[in-house]
Amino acid sequence: MTGNRVGRVADKVAFITGAARGQGREHAIRLAEEGADIIAVDVCKDIDGVGYPGASEADLADTVDLVEKSGRRIVTAKADVRDLESLRAALDQGVATLGALDIVVANAGISGTPAPAALIKESAWQTMLDINITGVWHTVKAALPHMTNGGGSIILVSSMLGLRGGGYMAHYASAKHAVVGLMNSLANELAPQWIRVNSIHPGNVLTPMLDNESFCRTLRPDLPNPTVHDAAEIVGQFHMLPKPLIEARAISNAVLFLASDEAQYITGAALPVDAGAVAKF
Numbered sequence: 001m002t003g004n005r006v007g008r009v010a011d012k013v014a015f016i017t018g019a020a021r022g023q024g025r026e027h028a029i030r031l032a033e034e035g036a037d038i039i040a041v042d043v044c045k046d047i048d049g050v051g052y053p054g055a056s057e058a059d060l061a062d063t064v065d066l067v068e069k070s071g072r073r074i075v076t077a078k079a080d081v082r083d084l085e086s087l088r089a090a091l092d093q094g095v096a097t098l099g100a101l102d103i104v105v106a107n108a109g110i111s112g113t114p115a116p117a118a119l120i121k122e123s124a125w126q127t128m129l130d131i132n133i134t135g136v137w138h139t140v141k142a143a144l145p146h147m148t149n150g151g152g153s154i155i156l157v158s159s160m161l162g163l164r165g166g167g168y169m170a171h172y173a174s175a176k177h178a179v180v181g182l183m184n185s186l187a188n189e190l191a192p193q194w195i196r197v198n199s200i201h202p203g204n205v206l207t208p209m210l211d212n213e214s215f216c217r218t219l220r221p222d223l224p225n226p227t228v229h230d231a232a233e234i235v236g237q238f239h240m241l242p243k244p245l246i247e248a249r250a251i252s253n254a255v256l257f258l259a260s261d262e263a264q265y266i267t268g269a270a271l272p273v274d275a276g277a278v279a280k281f
């Protein structure tokens with residue numbers, strides 16, 4: 001409940017990975033505003049080989065404060081999506097505290113370091129697949145035994161680069177395309193249990209994944225101290241609409257819709273929230 005209004009996901013419990021900051025935090029806040037309790041996990045550390053800082057435990061604590069402001073409960077755990085057992089432990093504790101599991105948002109991910117395909121290091125390729133597709137699989141695998149509440153909604157976070165290619169991101173685009181195959185297979189398998197499975201495909205979103213020195217310098221080597229808005233002059237060309245960076249809340253609104261009963265007959269769908277990037281020619 002939000003005030004006297006019945007929320008769009010009232011009294012549901014949502015499990016969100018990568019919830020310490022960025023889009024994952026915003027999904028937690030948005031779902032809580034509409035009445036859900038939250039199980040939030042994040043690795044809360046830097047990832048080897050990724051050229052920008054990871055989230056911190058303080059970031060995850062801020063997510064807790066922001067969710068609690070909306071009057072909902074939140075249980076957190078520090079867990080790496082590469083580690084299935086730590087996700088299982090986080091969920092066991094979360095479901096024991098909050099009583100159920102209805103919504104899963106497999107959001108944790110990395111963008112890695114952009115590089116020409118032939119120069120992508122084997123270790124960078126493997127880390128990308130381990131987090132951005134195996135981590136998504138682990139999230140669902142840990143969650144399914146708890147989804148016994150008579151249905152549910154699973155939302156897998158892909159990218160515009162899960163539906164089209166993009167230069168210097170072969171590892172990222174490969175992992176994000178794989179998310180669609182997993183989504184469609186799970187949707188077919190889980191439909192008889194009224195568990196809906198969809199993927200979302202953000203365009204450029206203003207989060208620490210883009211708003212960091214490494215990303216900005218890679219995109220704008222011509223500037224001494226480039227900002228994310230300088231970098232957006234380049235990546236904004238992906239978008240059809242004249243908006244180079246999308247707010248995280250816009251992605252959260254799509255997550256909320258897919259999680260809610262308004263989307264009760266939507267499953268197996270790949271939903272771009274990308275200012276038209278996938279459809280652009």
Ligand SMILES: NC(=O)c1ccc[n+]([C@@H]2O[C@H](COP(=O)([O-])OP(=O)(O)OC[C@H]3O[C@@H](n4cnc5c(N)ncnc54)[C@H](O)[C@@H]3O)[C@@H](O)[C@H]2O)c1
Nearest residue numbers: 018022023043055080081108109159202204205207208209
């Ligand atoms: N920002 C964009 O432009 C954009 C565009 C399309 C898709 N995405 C996707 O959206 C999702 C969220 O990204 P964001 O923009 O909020 O970036 P972000 O870097 O701000 O947040 C990602 C979060 O995931 C966590 N994380 C990373 N690896 C993890 C692991 N192994 N285990 C647990 N947690 C881990 C990080 O600590 C961080 O809190 C990602 O899957 C990303 O690929 C982002």
